[in-house]
Amino acid sequence: MSTNSSAYGSSSVRAAGSGFAASGRFTRPAQLDPALVEHLAGGVDPQRLSEISHTTAASLLDRVHHTQDPQVVERVLTLVEHEGVDLVAELWSEGDPDSLPGVLWRLYMLRTWMHRNRESISRLWRVGEPVAGVSSAIAGVDQAPTAEDIARTADSILSGAFVGDFAVALERASAFCSVISAGLMAEARRRQERAAELGESAANTGAAHFVKTAKSLHGTATDFLKGAKLWREGRLE
Template identity: 45%
Template sequence: MLDPRDADALPGDLDPALRGEVAHATARALVDRARSSEDPEVVERLVRLVETEGLDTVAALWADAAPATLPGALWRLYVLREWVRRDAQTVMLRYRLGVDAAPVQEAVAGVPNPPEPGDLRALADVVLSGVFTGDLAVALERAGAFCRILSTGAAFDADAREPADPTAATRLTRGASSLLRTGEELEQAAALWRQGQLE
């Protein structure tokens, strides 16, 4: 990876093409290194990458990557894991609101019902470690299904809040739309991985 101090020493912003090359190279190196290693500590360090390196560092590498790319998919997984880690209570409530309306997604996501915050944190870690040790497409599909359930829950929450707080309801509706889009993007990335086209 490009060391953050080295990146800061570069004059001006990175050229967008170079930024894209760095994003793809680092994502591929990360996944390849983990898949070729038999050391569980390597996978554990990669799952906890945001905790050790910071979300800003990971964002600098991958946040601008297109969704249907390996760095774009990794970015979405790390952001999802970080949200679950930081606000498991809200995520749990949204999951509980949405799960009954999305039984197929519940089966794919693989979360116990009813979930507890610890269950959701464990799922986020399992999905992310699955990127490095298991079938990447399955990990992406599980994350996509999880996002769809959260999207449904956020939409139900928005409907319930509309009479008392229309501003919050609008914000939740936008969040639900964003979660649905993220779920679709992760599912598209899974399909591309299966076709050998996720770059």
């Protein structure tokens, strides 16, 4: 497999938007209450921002759960593309991984990452799936997904969080990250073994980058799984 490590960047989907281009333009998403975000452009104190973060996350999730309008679902699904990652980051990126805004931020960043790296991720899935056990079945992805399959899965996971069982969507996201993490680790080992055969330095193979990204994705998987548990217990706020 000829996976290009540079395709993933140096950041993970856990990071607050690093690796993703911010537009530098402040806009207000039409589906959010204007009163909740009117002060964001000019700055707001951390406590107030935390309150806005939790309120907007809960409001958006509740609103979509109570509508059958596919256009509303589509607007929420593509919030990052239409409103800019900078605004979404300002709203939710500081949220703890065991909070609703923190979980939603990670879901949006996972979708963005999957769309932008769909071809490389589809190859990594084929490597990680045989060793990932039950995770591949939970994620709901074929054994040999195409790049288009990866993009559809990204949309399915995020939309499922809004119109389906939120905990199930988080479990799917967790399982997906686990499989890709396994694929990255397998690729790192392959590169290290290849370097040893050729008498080269493993540092020049990019293996360390794969290991770093794999560990980060494993952490993201843990975050999602914890979020699912808290949601079922009614403690994800």
